[in-house]
Amino acid sequence: MMKESDLTGKVYDIQGFSVQDGPGIRTTVFLKGCPLRCPWCHSPESQSFASQLSWMAMRCIGVEKCGKCLTACKKGAITVGESTESIGTGEKIKLVHVNRSLCDDCGDCTKACYPGGLSICGEDYQVDDLLKRLCRDIPFYKQSGGGVTVSGGEALSQPEFILALLKGLKEQGVHTALDTTGFTDFKNIVAVLPYVDLFLYDLKHMDSQQHKKVIGVPNERILENAKKIARAGGKLQIRIPIIPSFNDSEENLRLTGEFCKALGDAVTLVQILPYHNMGVAKYLRISDDPKIFETEPPTEEKIQNLKEILESFVLKVTVH
């Protein structure tokens, strides 16, 4: 049988001094792969379970001075592309072009790309190595009441790996938070429950049909899992992304507030996360033909109004 410490998981980012994802100073580790397809997702690279080639044109210094990727790619997926002005020096340069239909995300080109325009998103980590990395900031966690947040994608989609990871963190005395969509088998949650100090739990829409229509999955399992966590003594920090014309109706927020109130003491905080469009540029890095969702961020008045609705259910509410 495989030792727990040898398990590998796919990580696409590790962020130190993460201070929006739970109490204190935290490090957040982002796991790759998600069963949901939220159109507004600001981390499109988190959706696929596989490693992907990421292409950031602004870092390319041009084929005139570099062009190593052209020969490094054995699939013929990289060719000379359009002319542009270098962001760094203002010189005229020719960028490369990535033909996604020929690319199999093997990563050969990234090894030749010194400026870092081509990179592989998604790195395999063994539990022990990841633990070592996450424990480097323990002095900051201790001083600030912080810890580690495991996020995704949907972290519970790699159940054995995160179980081993969370166990390891608790052994080191680190406070743990798990950021989840809640869309998973409850058995995965039961397994990690003793090792999670706080669930950061998304509630996107109270109407299951709407939920399914827009996100691709219904919400019953998500709501059910939240109730079970509460009953089992888990702590929940509810997060509600506010997406204009999808879930920003007063009705939806009232239903969400009612639901949270019914969860009782398990809910420590409700966070409103207003939609922002910072993630748009990231879609172009992983796809030639991205489905970009764009809308105007909600107004401050609107957010204030929704916040008051939630507060009417005697909940502690913050806006990020």
Next chain:
Amino acid sequence: MITLKPITTRVLKMRKNYRETMPKVCTARLKIVTDFYLENPNITGILKRALVFKELAEKMPVLISADEIIVGSMASTYRGSALFPENDIVWMKADNEAGQLFNRELDPYIIDDEDWAYISSVIPYWSKNSLSAMTDAYIPEGYFAAVGNQVTVYGDKGICAAPVGHFCTNYDKAIRVGFGTVREEAKGKMADLEGKMDAGTIKKYNFYRSVVIVCDGMITLSKRYGAEAARQAEACSDLSRKAELEKMAESLNWIMEKPARNFQDAIQIMFLYQIGMCLHNNMHAPTFGRVDQYLGSFYKADLAAGRMTPEEAQEIYDLFSLKVAEMNKIWSSGTTLAVSGYTVGQLMTLGGVDKNNQDATNAVTYMMLQTAARLELHDPPLSLRIHKDTPDLLWEAALETTKICGGVPTFENDDVIIPALMKNNRMDLESARNYCLIGCVEPAGCGDEWPACGGSGGEAYWNMPMAIVHAINDGHNPMPDFFGNVNENRTGAHTGYLYEMETFDEVLKAVSVQYQYFLEWQMSMVNMFEVVAAEHMAQPLVSCMMDGCMESGKDVMNGGAKNNSCGVPGVGIGNAVDSLAVMKHMIYDKKICTAREFYDAIMSNWEDREDLRQYILNEVPHYGNDADYADEWATWLLNLFADIVTNFTNVRGCKFAPGLYPVATNVLWGLMTPATPDGRKGGDPLSDGISPVQQLDKNGPTAILKSVSRIPQERFSNGTLLNMKFHPTALSNESGKEKLEALMKTYFDMGGMEMQLNVVSVATLRKAQEHPEDYQNLVVRVAGFSAYFVELFKNCQDDLIRRTELTL
């Protein structure tokens, strides 16, 4: 919760006057000093300096402006600048010839035609009689070969425009004992020596004689201000102002000769003593020290006796701060590039522990923060001493202040600094516990040390990556001068070329040799400057109060103070550390290229090898990311630096103290530093303080702090500087402030010595660059000091914008 209280109309008027008055060059001091020197060539040494002060005290115009309560002026006009020909004035001629004196953009001054005519007329005399000129002949012969190295700060001429400074005299003694008592003590010492003099005691006798003269001078100056206040009172029709002026006159007649009786007396003594010292000498960073400790008991007593309300005290303190802010002096256009913003660096220290290791916070501590925040003043700069029992309320007040007024205060860690100050026999526990910060971030004795950073007064900055360039280039500086010529002489030691070095150990050996060579030259030059300066520029006015001098009968310049260190600050730490890690990775570990290819790439300023440079920037681990591969070289290199520096003795018998801070020299020096092995291009700014190279810290603030903790900071008793820039959202809510506080506390637990914060967004800085008129009051921390952003050198502004912005 800390709130800003309303500012009185008088203070608002004074602040407006301060921000809107363009400083004017005043020739009053120049005339008095020139006349005295021309008439008295027969008087030399310390007596000459004492008598010069007496002349100044008797003849300088006494200026009391409308609304002032605390008085003292350097010039005949408000915010005017005096001139210091004994140090150097010839630079004015050179600047004028280069078209950089009149109407200059940075720190402009008004200079009347008539005054310029006078200045020009005396420059020929001073070109032979200034300290700079008198130092020329002392440059050691061997140093000429090293000139042009860009590692050490010195050239082939004496540079003494600011020959003393970087110290904190004993203001507390001036306040509580007074110049009258010291004068009597000096007279007693003279009487003991009369008729019984040998070689040693003659010097002592003249020292005490000088002390008597300067004490008289200080008392005279105070009484002249008293007389002016009385004259204005008599002519004043506004009854409340009249009463105020009468009270001022009474105080000014009393103080200086006698000890302070109340809060106002104490502040006036502190300020007038400062004016006296600054009139006497071209002080660079004359530091106030632990102001809250001097004033706390007077404040308490006045309140208890019902003599003063907290609001009145705060107003007096505001007015005092504006008087300090008003002080400035014209620098050469070249120096202005490094220290623009009319800054004099009159740092004040607050908080910390007392001599019994107990928390020393008092009401004045908060008053100082209140003034800085509500007046948005960058001068006087403030340093807050933090220790394990620093009250939560003080943390809160300090973070609130830094949010409003960028970088004020700096945060200093008692738990690291106090033990650091006791290393190498620099000082005893009692002195160490009473330390203050001088200059910008330099820990030093408060009233008992003459650290005179750099001997010549200016900091002895030392370019760390440039010494590494010498190490891989057989001791040559490859950077062409302004005319495009490369110096053919070897300016460093003979260590061979990078492409001849077969192992990384050979690189390290070459680096060690160059560090030894240039550091020893640097300290030798510091010592040489100090020996010459001690001959011509004794400091009896500083010495009369400084602990140790009255006992030893020696001037501070001759080692009379109780403590006697001297700092050597390294600049460009991030670039130097990365240079080592990069060479190891590229050439020896991963063999990405050959040593020859790498050498050629650097020498071509990366012209044809942008690919290699990109590899370095993106693939090699960099200092500042909590990556052992790079950080271990921070430990190695800075131990090397500290070993060499602490092994060298200064002219006052104490070991040199290493430091790591650049003020803004990192930008100016960057212009003169060629491409470096870390991928930096020639001319780009060097990294700031102990911060990672700009934009190469990719793992956030915790990783930065882990990396900088790898520096053996406890060995750097001359100070370290860590500048962190945060987005305003960092302090917008309570949890943000708590996290920032936790971040800093963790850093201090890990051995961090100092941290300072800038809380402005990049967007705001960009807007301020485009529309300076709308951002006149935006205060930012540059490096060693805070300044109004719009007054900074454009490259410094860019540097500040480039530094990674950290969000909470």
